[in-house]
Amino acid sequence: MLTISEVSKSYGKKRVLDDISIELENGLYGLLAPNGAGKTTLLKLIVTLLSPDRGEILWNGAPVQKLGASYREIIGYLPQQFGYYKYNTPVQYLDYLAALKGLPREGLKEKIFSVLDTVGLSDVAQVKMRKFSGGMIQRVGIAQALMGDSRLLILDEPTAGLDPKERARFRNLIAEMSKNRIVILSTHIVSDVESVSGRVLMLKDRKLVRNQSASALCSELEGKVFEIRVKTDDQAAALKKEHFILSERNEAGSMILRYYSEQPAGLEGERLCPPNLEDLFLVMYR
Amino acid sequence: MMPIEYPVREEIQRTKEAVLQTALPRRRLSRPGLRTVFGRCAPVLLISFGIYLFLLGFCLMLERSPRSPLIVLLLYPLTYYSFYFLSFRMERENGVIELKQSFKYAFHYLICLRMLYFSVLTVYLNLLLITACGFDGNNFISLAAAGTSAQILSALFSLILYEKTGSIRCSAVLPAVWIIACIVLLRYSEHVNRLLMEIIPLSLHIIVAVGSLAAFLLYTGKVELKNAYDF
Incomplete structure (x- = not known):
C-alpha cells in the first residue's frame, strides 16, 4: 500500500502541492488536473525524483526515502518526456534498461520480447528507434515500465502521441495490469481516465479535492447539465452570457449548446443530459 | 493540574526516523557491471x-623546456573533463536522466562510478604524457603524483558540484579556473617547477595523490549508500 501523508512541495516561493493525503491500494487511479496543476510533481515525489518539503510517502508503512533502491526496484515509471537512444533497437534499449533496473539476465530476452509483444512492437523489435513515430516511442516507454516486478506503475501522460487504436489497446492493457498492482495514470485527457480509471484523483489549487470513482464524481452534476438547440447567433450569445457552456457543436444548420446550470433555465427545447467526467472537469476548473 | 508537554512535530519525526533506521533491513546491493x-x-x-x-601528440611535439611540467599538469585533467561533459551532454540530449534516476541503480550513482573508473583509467594513461615529455626518475613520480591529485580532485569536485546544484553548468567553472591558473602560472614556471620538483617532498606528493583517491572512493561509497538506502 502506498500512503501519501500530508505532503507539501514548493519550488522556491511557489507552492505546488499543499497537504496532500491519500492511501492507494492495488487498482487503477487516474490523476486528473489541468496542465501545471502539480500532477507531474506529485508523481515525481512518488518516484523519489523529488523529496517533499513536508509530510512523507510510505510504502507498506516504511518511508520511501529510507527504502532507497529496494523501493525503486518495484517502480515502473514512464516520465512525461520519455528519453531514448535513437540508434538503439527496442531490444537493445530494454536490455540496457533491464540492467539499470537490476533485473536478472536469466530469461531476460524472453521477457523483453514478451513486453514488446504486449505493446505491439514485436515486429519492429530489431529496428533502430530513430525510425519510430512518437506513438511507437511512447509504446517503448510503456514496455520499459512494465518490465520487472513493478508493483507500482506510474504513467505520466502515457497516451500522448498514441492514435485511437493504440489508446484503446493501452487502456485495456493497464486495466489488466491494475488487477495486482497500483497503477497511477496522470493525464489531462478526460476520456482516458473516464474509460479506465477505478478511482479519479483530482488536484485543484494545490490540494487533492476529489478521490472517487468516475460515476460518483459525475453524479455531482446530476440534474445540472443541459442541452439546447439554438438557431441564431444572438440566442447562442444570450445563453453564453447566462450559463457556463460545456460544449457546442453544429448539427443540421443549427447549434447545439451543452451547458451547466444549477437550475433549469426554463428555455424552450431545453433538455436535461446525463453528466460525464469532462463536464465535471470543465465545471471544476472553469 | 500538571501541564503535559507534548513533543513537537520535528521531534516525533526524528524519533520515528531513528526507529526506522534501525528497523529497516539493510540489503547490500551488488555493484553494477x-x-x-x-x-x-x-x-x-x-x-x-x-x-x-x-x-x-601535442606533448610529443613539445620540446623540453621549463614550461613542460606545467603544460603536462594543465593537460592532465582535460581528458577527464572532456569525457565528463560529453557524457552528461549525451544523457541530457537523449532525455534519459530522469528515467535513469528512477531505477535501482540511479543515475547519480552510475555517473559517479563511471567517472571513478574513467579517472583511474586516465591516471594510468596520463603517465604516457609525462613519459612523452621526457621526464624520468623522481621528477616523473612528482609530476605523476601532482597530476593524479589534480585529476582526481577535479573529478571529485565536479561530481560534488553536480550533486549540490543538479546541473553541470557550475562544474564548467572547474576546467576554466584550472586552465586560467595554469596559464597564469606559466609566467612563473621556474618557481613553480622548483616548488613541484624540489620544495614539495616526493612523499608529500604521493600522500596527496593517495589521499585524493581515498577521498574519491569514500565519496563513491557515500553515494552508493545513498542510492541503496536513501534518495
Missing part, C-alpha cells in the same frame, strides 16, 4: 580518447 556503468557511452569514450591522443 561495466556494461551497466558505461552503457551507450561508446561514442563519448571514442571522442574522449581522440582528445587524449591529440594531447599526447
